[in-house]
Amino acid sequence: MDINVKTSQGSTGVIQPASAEAEGDTTSVAYRWKVLIASVMGYAMDGLDMLILSFVMAAIMSTFGLSLAEGGFVATVTLFGAVIGGYAFGIMADYYGRVKVFSLTILIFSVFTGLTAFASNLTELNIYRFLAGLGLGGEFGIGMTLVTETWPKEKRARVTGGVAIGWQLGVVLAAVVSAWVLPTYGWRAVFLVGALPALFAAWSRYGLAEPPIWVARNELRKRLKAKVKNNEPLTEEEMATYKETNKFPLLHLFANKRISTTTFGLTVMTSVQNMGYYGIMIWLPTILMQKHGLTLTKTSTWMIATVIGMMLGITVFGYIADKLGRRPAYISFQLMSAVCVWIYSGLSDPMHLLIGGAILGFFCNGMMAGYGALLSENYSTDARSTAENFIFNTGRAVGGLAPVLIGMLAAKYTLSGALALLAFIYIAAAINVYFLIPETKDKELIN
Incomplete structure (x- = not known):
């Protein structure tokens, strides 16, 4: 059965699996493929950015006169930003929606990857790399969540595998961009060009609806919150659901x-x-x-x-x-x-x-x-x-x-x-x- 939910008409508002007849546009084949493509593009940007840094590191070290340790720290601060961003944006996606936060992560990535090209010293470079890392960190988990919540369970591993291939595509793209751009235009141009695919990734998310399973759960959370705010009594089951949906x-x-x-x-x-x-x-x-x-x-x-x-x-x-x-x-x-x-x-x-x-x-x-x-x-x-x-x-x-x-x-x-x-x-x-x-x-x- 496809992954979809609807809210029952009972007083408890318990979520039950939706029937095939109740499926809307968000369960169409076109929607699923758009979700998959958007997620693949997002993870490709992750691989692109991380590998671009390795290809241009020697040129960056030459420009700023960095030691091996200082050059290594640029990569480390990017990874550190990705870890922090992954934690923060993963939580935000559960609260505010997968698509909304997914779009925010790609915006942050693209802006600060582009700004990396204008860094005038090591401090600025590390700041831009950390902030770009924040956006990168959210890509994997949110993209995977979107795909698993919209594709049928019998194809789940294969479609998440498709998202994982996105990283490898990003690696190839990083190699191509670096080989074509770096010798002629320098490392700054590589980051500018590297930010362009992110715009395509952002476009791929345009008009994408939130997964039905998240929408139904979010509506249930809001409905129970409203009842509590209005001092309406909750059944034992509703109280348990209220506590569960509001847990950090x-x-x-x-x-x-x-x-x-x-x-x-x-x-x-x-x-x-x-x-x-x-x-x-x-x-x-x-x-x-x-x-x-x-x-x-x-x-x-x-x-x-x-x-x-x-x-x-x-x-x-x-x-x-x-x-x-x-x-x-x-x-x-x-x-x-x-x-x-x-x-x-x-x-x-x-x-x-x-x-x-x-x-x-x-x-x-x-x-x-x-x-x-x-x-x-x-x-x-x-x-x-x-x-x-x-x-x-x-x-x-x-x-x-x-x-x-x-x-x-x-x-x-x-x-x-x-x-x-x-x-x-x-x-x-x-x-x-x-x-x-x-x-x-x-x-x-x-x-």
Whole structure:
């Protein structure tokens, strides 16, 4: 049954699933695809901005005379802004609506990404990057929430996988923009051009209606608030619903022992996901050039092959998660990621490294397809966007430490050996899923 709700005519105002006959325009195929496209575009802007920074970092450091530490802090402050923005905008989307807040995040991103081009010193640069990060942080969770609340449950993992592919499209776009613009016009022009796709993303949201499940829940919340304000008596059921709908969204994630355990388990999953991604994408090119002597051109070819592998992995994972279940999909991909990372750290032949990179990307980042669905299915409409952004951005914050930790271990041992330790982290993640994460395949979204 499609994800849709209507409010019953009873006095309690309890939300019940809507029938197919009651479905309005917001359940049409055209509406669903518009929601999906808008969400894909939003997450593509996330990937575009984060990767543009890596491509132009050397030029920025040259312009402002920055040290490696100062240059690294520019990236860190962007990530810090994304984490804070993810928390804040996730909560706002549960209170004020997914589409409204989604549009606000893209506006903030586009304005401050553009202003980055006009930074005259390091302080201004960091301020603009932090503020752009705020907008970026809200994209993942709100976009995923929109998609899961509008598409049928039997396609949930596949469509959230489509949103996840948006990041990879942003990575490709960042590479293209940087290659074409940077040599001729400089890094400032790259940020100006990088802000333009955000305008298209904003346009894709124009006229988009809020998901019916959120609209019905919001109307119920307002109706009960009005009764309380007018001193009208509430039934026991209405009082329970009133308290539930007015609870601070973040508290829903820790409402009882079972939910708290699930929240912890999901946070571990997203942390490992981000540790693997940042660890692999930041350090493997260095390994290829330093240990194996690959040129920059060959390393770029490796990057392209790895990104293609990631996109294929996301597509396949979404299909498996919808057909076989979330737990089997995650456990199998996490165990295969452990095997692939371990084997890859010992490869030396250039062709093996190229093919292995694609396989590595297939399993390690293919899991991105399932997070939007899995997070949505474990929390109610009152806190769904909060859960998506809080859990994933907490994982992003933890995962952002991976490059530093791997660098520290590499200084004491070897870079390949340090990276191989990710294999044990993936095994721990699989154990975490087995014991802490419930199966939610074909589950109706919680009102």
